[in-house]
Amino acid sequence: MAEQVISPDLKFVEDVIASGGGDLKKCYQCATCTVVCNVTPDNKPFPRKEMIYAQWGIKDKLISNPDIWLCHQCSDCTAYCPRGAKPGEVLGAVRKLAIQHYSPTxxxxxxxxxxxxxxxxxxxxxxxxxxxxxxxxxxxxxxxxxxxxxxxxxxxxxxxxxxxxxxxxxxxxxxxxxxxxxxxxxxxxxxxxxxxxxxxxxxxxxxxxxxxxxxxxxxxxxxxxxxxxxxxxxxxxxxxxxxxxxxxxxxxxxxxxxxxxxxxxxxxxxxxxxxxxxxxxxxxxxxxxxxxxxxxxxxxxxxxxxxxxxxxxxxxxxxxxxxxxxxxxxxxxxxxxxxxxxxxxxxxxxxxxxxxxxxxxxxxxxxxxxxxx
Amino acid sequence: MAESNTVVIIGGGFSGLTAAVEAAEAEKDVIVIEKNPYLGGRVAQLNKYFWKLCPPTCGLEIQFKRIKNNAGVKIYTLAEVQDIKGEEGNFDVSVKVNPRYVNEKCVACDACAQACPSYRDNTFNFGMDKTKAAYLPFNQAFPMQYVIDRNSCAPNCKACADACKYNAIDLSMKPETINIKAGAVIMAMGWNPYDASKIDNLSFGKVQNVITNMMMERLSAPNGPTQGKIIRPSDGKEVKNIAFVQCAGSRDENHLPFCSYICCLASLKQAMYVREQYPDSKVRIFYIDLRTPGLYEHRFLKKAMDDPDITLTKGKVAGINEDPETKDVIVEVEDIFSGSKTKLKFDMVVLATGMEPATKTFQTIKNVSYTSDGFVDTGAKKGIYPVGTLKNPVDVVRSAQDATSAVIKGIQSLRRI
Amino acid sequence: MEKKYGVYICKGCGIGEGVNIEKLANNVKGMVCKTHDILCSPEGINLIKEDMKNEGVNAITIAACSPRVKTEEFDFPGALIERVNLREFVVWSHEPNNEETQSLAEDYLLMGIEKIKKGDLPEPNILQDLSSTILVIGGGVSGMNAAIEAANAGYKVVLVEKEAQLGGFANRLYKKIPTGEYFNKPLIVDTDIDKLIKEVESHPDIKVYKSSKIEKTEGQPGLYDVTVSTNGGSETIKIGAIVLATGWKPYDATKLDYLGYGKSQNVVTNIEFEEIAKKGNGKILRPSDGKEAKKVAFIQCAGQRDQNHLPYCSSMCCATSLKQARYVRQNNKDAVAMVLYKDIRTPGRLELYYKEAQNDPGVMLTKAEIKGVSDAGNGNLFIEAENTLLGEKIKLEADMVVLAAGMIPTTREPQEYLDGLTLAGTKGDEAKAKYIEETPKPEFILNLSYRQGPEIPSLEGAYGFADSNFICFPYETRRTGIYAAGGVRRPMDMSEAQDDAAGAAFKAIQCIDHVSRGVAVHPRAWDITFPDPLLIRCTSCKRCTEECPFGAIDEDEKGTPFYKINRCRRCGTCMGACPERIVSFKDYSVDIIGSMIKTIESPDEETIRIIALVCENDAYPALDTAALQRKKIDPAVRFIPLRCLGGMNLVWIADALSRGLDGVLLLGCKFGENYQCHFVKGSELANYRFGKVGETLNKLQLEAERVQLMQVAIAEYDKLPDMINEYVERVKEIGPNPFKGF
The missing domain is CATH 1.20.950 (Fumarate Reductase Cytochrome B subunit)
Incomplete structure (x- = not known):
């Protein structure tokens, strides 16, 4: 697999936090969220991977990602998140940023x-x-x-x-x-x-x-x-x-x-x-x-x-x-x-x-x- | 100098025992208050210690021998502290001593248990089997003395007393309150396993073949409910395909917000129990982070990793169900590196449940303050010293270490006033 | 002591039903012998007490239950007591009213009587002019805390630090992690090391030697003569016990060139990063150009958990990097700290620190396997990693890289040198001389003038840490009176080191207390007996001096041993090692055990008789527990407890077999890397000696299988009876010893 160059975008992280993903950084990648999520596909499930992308501010992998919309914010993930990182809210925030991103006025x-x-x-x-x-x-x-x-x-x-x-x-x-x-x-x-x-x-x-x-x-x-x-x-x-x-x-x-x-x-x-x-x-x-x-x-x-x-x-x-x-x-x-x-x-x-x-x-x-x- | 040369130690588990013998061997008078009918606490329930895979009773035997050879240690079992008054150097500790209904004349001949018609859940084995209402807590118990669980006795039954040739049974015993003068107090009440049934998505109590790590210790121990044979509760089938679910309750704000420290090493150890008992078995451990900090600890992890039949998978199990026909356990997990969410079947699943400090629920001692997660605040009152798992989740080595260090604080208290 | 014997046989707990007591008592000749239905009852105890008072009985054989129970009841101060285990070893583990069972009971009773005849009441050996001063070596956080704790407990302390100032590593830190609850607290706080240094230096009971080294440590607990050299001068101080708190060194990062260290100035170790933060007073100015670092990558486990470097985890680096991420972020809201870990290890309540520390927009973490660090131009670096949470293969750019390098105990280099020396020594004097000439000699710490070497011996697989690998007894070392604390003992963080130091200080105090009473220290912390060798018969074979697990015995040039009693743990390994049988304790000697064995005779030429020498700490309780569960053992076997199997003397085996006994079984603890012996090396040494048993058997023309050593854990009571019975079957198959009847 090709090597990806990762450049963390602090600004984007701050945007997610300001847009309702305030607890984003508490995530420690245990994957409870993906397991309790009933709407995710089994292959490359969400929202764990979205959480780490958001933590690192990897905007490209989030904004254009259909998975953020497949999420219906049931909040099962948020309820079971052991760290209180609220993945549901984080994806909500990312969706807001996606809307803003694609509506460039x-x-x-x-x-x-x-x-x-x-x-x-x-x-x-x-x-x-x-x-x-x-x-x-x-x-x-x-x-x-x-x-x-x-x-x-x-x-x-x-x-x-x-x-x-x-x-x-x-x-x-x-x-x-x-x-x-x-x-x-x-x-x-x-x-x-x-x-x-x-x-x-x-x-x-x-x-x-x-x-x-x-x-x-x-x-x-x-x-x-x-x-x-x-x-x-x-x-x-x-x-x-x-x-x-x-x-x-x-x-x-x-x-x-x-x-x-x-x-x-x-x-x-x-x-x-x-x-x-x-x-x-x-x-x-x-x-x-x-x-x-x-x-x-x-x-x-x-x-x-x-x-x-x-x-x-x-x-x-x-x-x-x-x-x-x-x-x-x-x-x-x-x-x-x-x-x-x-x-x-x-x-x-x-x-x-x-x-x-x-x-x-x-x-x-x-x-x-x-x-x- | 303090008015009393006595150190009261609350709790006779490994921390308390260590503090007791260490202080006694430094010529202090020691009184141990233990709520169980035996000493040794949690470690007495363990089959083996990580990372040496040696039996805890080996160290306990030495501690008991030290006690037997030291007149400075006095022990109250079935006893609970009710109140502590006073100041460093001059505490008044009031203790309720519950009746054992068996006195020191007991020779552990087992006649009472044989005569007893009633049964009780064996709490030592987490209810996985039963004992008679007249029972020896376990076969290497100290004191080597039977107990009668009056709550489980048949009405007006005195079969045990009749069977005893040694005048050791006294069913008329009453609770007593005693008052102890102490110069210093060491709190060593240890921990309780977190109640796994509170973690609803892990189905403990709903799926029969889901057990906790402490139950697994009993299941593997030669003095456990199955004489050490690792078989599953539903049908007694040999457990050859087993999963360990790490952080069952630990590192979880909804349950225990801290890491319980011992669970990674405990699961690795238990994986080795299974692998040793059944060479054709397969073990899978699901984790968030493998926490084996240190020298021997990390080597222990390496040992497990070198076993091709122990698979370590990063990803927390967050759903458990039962196959209604086979009673197999289905765990749901994201294998983070393969990037897929899967359901896997196992003969049995062990939840690596964490430790809740005993002071989460037992806060009778008002002289100290408690943190929100139930630990004793380390800036405790002078003369009262919490040790071991009352301060932070730790293993046996660190408990022993901490208990030893508490003794010097106790000694300082005795000479300060 | 003028002995007046009394034998008391209990009939309770099934003894009376399983054994013919009258017949048993008939074996007792020429001494008071009484029976009682329940000997441990007040009446039974009174029976003995009355005899003590009226008849002057002072050597008491109690034939009842295991010596592990009813210890309070059968405690008669001033009398010599021998407990004969009729209950567990006879009636609970054998068929009742059987000839063999009866014979077993009689043999045990006779052995007990023999033991009490040969034994004597011990008196403590209290050495004179004992010092109660505690020497603390190392003036870092551990050492200073040990000094303060010991001094506050009323002891004089001497603190020796090799640097010109106290503080150790803490001096180099910019900030430290706070303790207690982390919520709503600053994530970094002042180390307050200056306050601690001031407290130590101004304490009236602590004498500080800075820029100093231990030139020589002679003697034994309570009587150490420690020579401290300071700037050329030296001073010899009387010391009671020692706390070793010399701490650790960072792993040599030049070996981590694959992580860019040494190739780029902007790749630094975690300790160097502290210094950078301290120098900049919180500003992180990178070494190459003094530019403020805005993108710092932390590579965890740098050279750790790695068989090529440090195969262990230093346990403090995860929390340290989280703390240092704070340094990056605190003054620079645009800065990013990227932590690349294998596992985040923040055990216990440090988990809450992890949570607070990561809850910062600019702190980014991922699991990763680092593949390399390369130049990215302008002083920046590329980090290539695999298996990350961000992708299978990733590349990151950073303007600075911090390597979380691990800890090496200060004891490692001397130990490696000494291990090399020992190895060279085994190849002959020439190889040894060559080794000494060619190998650079590291700085020693203790410089003990012990026959077994100048430092605490290293334990297999401990990578030089001064740890005993005891789960239950963390402070044990193989040098009595010397207790290690802090990073030299095992990897630990600063707050743990603080508590650890207090524990070690206490053990030092306790040791001083024990030697002042002539009592052994752990694990026989009640024992006032001591080895008293009859040196006149010593052949200077040096076996005792070499084998003593605790280095308690020194020797002169001729090889004559000198016992330093306060270093002795009373395990009796020297007694087992001695081919001349000259090492004796008052109640434990080659003669006592040998005489006990001699009381055992086969009733006829066909009946098998086996003796089993068992470790009293583990195998013996296992046998008791098996008996409690009424597990049956072949009545051919007689168990004789030893303080430690290390005390097993080959002469017993030779005597037993030449006298016609059919086999000898040795039950000791597990040895090797995860040894379970309370005397560290006892069972291993017994096994080493056991290896030589073949010679004896050859001489006697007996089958090797007659003698066997088994490693038994205390919890193997479920398997032990079968193990023993199988062994007995094998001996039976071989057939009776042809020496029977000679």
Missing amino acids: PLSKMVGDPKYLLILFAIPVLLFLSYIVPKGYLDFSAIPRGEDGGIVYSKFMPVFPQIDVTFGAAAFFAVVCFVLGIKRYWTDMNKGVSAQGNIADSIKATISEILAHKRFEKCNVTKDRKTAHLLVFYAFIGLAITTTLAIVYLYGFHYESPYPLYDPLKLIGNISALALLYGITSVTGNRLKNAEKAGKGSYFDWLFITVIYAIVVTGILSELLRLANIALLAYPIYFAHLVFVFFLFAYAPFSKMAHMVYRATAIVFAKHTGRDK
């Missing part, structure tokens, strides 16, 4: 660093304020009402062009970033590895696996995560369907909101919102419950959870307040809702949201290379 740094939180929020806040301030909508009574005198958010913040263009642009930006990132990631992953079989099959298998959330079933310490994550996952799908329907209604049938509660769009949307609320609450509850064994989680994780929480809470409140016709609260809450949604989507390639894309890609790759049986 200054934003990637900013999303992972609490220092920039205000700036990140300032962008959508200012953007949306720029739509409403000129119209004098800071005075809520100036906002036009619906025919029945009820609150109509599209009159506060028009769907077109303000919302759709803004979000369309944000989505476009996110997609471009994702595509660029994934492309580089895919290239990196492929270095020195030969693929097997048909890529389409791998993709198909990956999709069915994700839909069923099979991997989560293998977790021990955090058994309850599957349901929570599944709910969040399907809630997002539900909300995506809702959004798609809304676009169809508006641009296909010129049917404008608000829609009645019995409308399929509304039904799907509200059910999804409730599922999301329940799901994200479970996620939070599980995390708090398992914190001692599985680790407390990083800023990166909690920011993501918080934003989802904020979206679902503001979303539901917006609807309720609208129905209750409490303008004083409804408008600000809706405003906040838009800000959070923007935050989630525009920054998706740099936030934990990106995990769905990278993880899916890594699973496809793993299947494609026979790494994942």
Whole structure:
């Protein structure tokens, strides 16, 4: 075997530590983690080897490594780690750094660093304020009402062009970033590895696996995560369907909101919102419950959870307040809702949201290379 | 000078015995408080010592001979310290002495045990066999005197007393509290094997053929439950394919955060027991680091490495299951150098469980402070000296060494005040 | 002593049922002989006491259980006591009420009576003008601690250090590892060696000799005359006992050129690294260009665990490198310390130190086999390694490499020289003279004026460490009164050396106490008997002086032995060695054992009789334990305990066989590298003598198989009866000794 030149990268070690892998250096390479991990393949299993790479700051072996995404952070490893090195958290940190690495805009740094939180929020806040301030909508009574005198958010913040263009642009930006990132990631992953079989099959298998959330079933310490994550996952799908329907209604049938509660769009949307609320609450509850064994989680994780929480809470409140016709609260809450949604989507390639894309890609790759049986 | 020329030694294991005979041979009065009905502590339970593969009873015999020839040593067995009051040079040690129900007239003729109708779990053999309720702790016990486990007796039974021709049995004995004046106290309570059932992923207590290293000592000893034949608990099959799981609980924050020092050498030694008994056997030792620091210690490792049928694998076992049909033990491990996670089958698995200082649970002595992991703080109170495994996990050599060094501190205490 | 004999036979524990007591008692002629149902009972004891009081009985034969039990009961101060083991050796291990069993009991009783007839009550030999001053050689951490501990225990101490200042290696250290709990503590602390030096130098009971060496050590415990030379002058001091704490030296790193040492200035040893850190006051400036080192590789086990260099582990280097990694990191947040290890060995609670020390972003560790260190230009180095956790073959670049080189005891060089000398001596005087001429003579430490050589003898496989390889008795050495401590004894770290020094100081104190009472030191630490040779019959054969495991016997030019009693451990090896049978203890002599053997006779020409000479420390208890388990032994065998099989004298074998006994069995401890003999060499010497038994047998025209030596451990009680019985069968097959009846 060829000799590898190893150059330890202290900076990367410090990054991992700062990104939530604070106990990384305590690892003494006993391999308990790989043994208790139920999602790792048996050949060249993780996360022990990732731990030593991270300890030495060998970024190349980590960032482009699909294994870091095959990890679903069950935290069995963390619970059983004899040194309290928390491999689960370390891989989480490495994943954050991988997201940042493949999404090369200054934003990637900013999303992972609490220092920039205000700036990140300032962008959508200012953007949306720029739509409403000129119209004098800071005075809520100036906002036009619906025919029945009820609150109509599209009159506060028009769907077109303000919302759709803004979000369309944000989505476009996110997609471009994702595509660029994934492309580089895919290239990196492929270095020195030969693929097997048909890529389409791998993709198909990956999709069915994700839909069923099979991997989560293998977790021990955090058994309850599957349901929570599944709910969040399907809630997002539900909300995506809702959004798609809304676009169809508006641009296909010129049917404008608000829609009645019995409308399929509304039904799907509200059910999804409730599922999301329940799901994200479970996620939070599980995390708090398992914190001692599985680790407390990083800023990166909690920011993501918080934003989802904020979206679902503001979303539901917006609807309720609208129905209750409490303008004083409804408008600000809706405003906040838009800000959070923007935050989630525009920054998706740099936030934990990106995990769905990278993880899916890594699973496809793993299947494609026979790494994942 | 101190008011008392007496050194009280708590614990009659190898550290305590060493301190006792050394101090007595330097003309100090010594009182040994031992909680078991015999002296020798943990080493009495060992089959052989690493690295010389010599029997511990050899050294114990010399220590006992030294005691027999030295009037300065007084021993209380079945005794526990309840309180220590006072200061260096003038301690009041109160000791509860539990009844043995057998007095010094006992000649060890075995008539009581033969007459006794009741059985008890043999704690000396970690419950792997039973003794009568009237029993001799083991065949080279000192004092060579039987004991009666009253908790295991049949109600109102006095078969033993009736069988004894020597007037040695007194079932009416009561616990006594005695008070001892001492100039210095040496704490030598030693250690307990860590409770392996707490390490849930290693399945001790759930998988029959998973035993601990201390059980392995008894299983290999000629005075053990199988007369030294290494056979597995489930079906008595000869153990020819065995695995040792190092750091079972040790070096683990969830259990014992420190390294127990003795386990690597103990497993190498036990590997040699198996290899000697069954020349066609295979041994596998799974470790994190092989810790055999020193001269003879490292040579011992080399000896094991030179045996092609002893395989040393870097990688900690973190999962153990049972093959329900064969009762074989399946261990799950990452062989770090081959880079694969595998499941391997063995006839029996020995967990190299570590040592928990006795003071983790026994903290009756308030005069000293204890560390979070249960050791005695070395900056202990003047006149009270912890030794051996109460300070740090160590082997017998280092215990003896430390006990000897504690005696000079004791002597200094006696002359200081 | 005017002896008044009394024989007391116990009938308890099955003795009365297995043996015809009346018949047994009839063998006792012309002395008080009483029986008792339970001799160890208060009534039984009283029986003896009454006889002592009323009849003046003072030589008591107690025929009951093993002398290993009921010692408190059968303790009659002022009387000579012999215990005859009827219980374990007769009734518990043989068929009851059998002719052979009866004969066995009678033989044991007669042997016991013979022994007490020949023996005498000992009185201690207390030498005059004893010194209680303790000499500590070596002024490092071990030596200074030994000195302070001994002085604080009330003894005068003389401390001799060869350097101009005290402190030893600790002087060269930048910082040390703290002790106690490591959590939330600094990982490196001051050595505080200055405080220790001050404490020693200002102690009223410690006299320090610096820049000094031991020119000569003469005498024996309590009576050493130690000549200390200082800057040309010398002084002779009376010394009671000695603590040897001369420590260790680093392994000669020039032999580690494959690791780059000597080729690059930037490859240094761990000790040199301490000096660099100390010089830079924490700044690591590399030797080649004075640049601050930012990437330091630590190569563990450099020349250790390696048959070509040091085949052992120095046990302190792992923790030392973790400490030194801290040096690299403490002032330089960009610096990296890479530790390449075989196994991280931080035993015990040092594990927690390992954890704290590695929990630093810039401290990186991997297991690795180092393949080589090469030049990487600009003073930097490449380290090539295999089987690492980072990959099968890796290459690292460092701007400095630290070799964790091992420890060599200061006793190693003198011992190697002396071993070479002994070897040359075996090849003749010429070879010896050549060796002396050609071999550079290292500096000796003790310079003992002992017949067996000037230093503590090396033990096989100890690589020069002054260790006895006893598990249970770590402070034993083969030179009574001289106790080794610290790195000279075995590899250890500074904090262990501190405690070790206290132990050695105590052993020195204890030795002084014992010689002041005329009592032996370990392992017969109660024994007041001593060898008293009848020198008038000595032929100056030098066997005793050569064989004594403890070098207790000196000799003049003519070869006449001079016993230095305070060095003697009372094992009786000299007694066994002496062909003239002139070495005797009051209760243990060639004559006593010989006379005991002579009491044994075969009842007829067909009945086999075998004597077994057994080590009383291991084989004897093993026999007792076998008996406790009622294991049966052939009744042809009579066991005679010896203090150590090293006391076995060939004359007994010759006498026994020429008198018609059918065999002689010798049961001693295991010898060799992992010897179990409490007198280190006893059983080995017995085996050496046993090798010469053939001559005697040839002379008598007897079969060699009649005499056998077995190595038995105390725990082999399960196998021992079978081993003995098989041997008896073999003798039976050979047939009775034709000398029977002559």
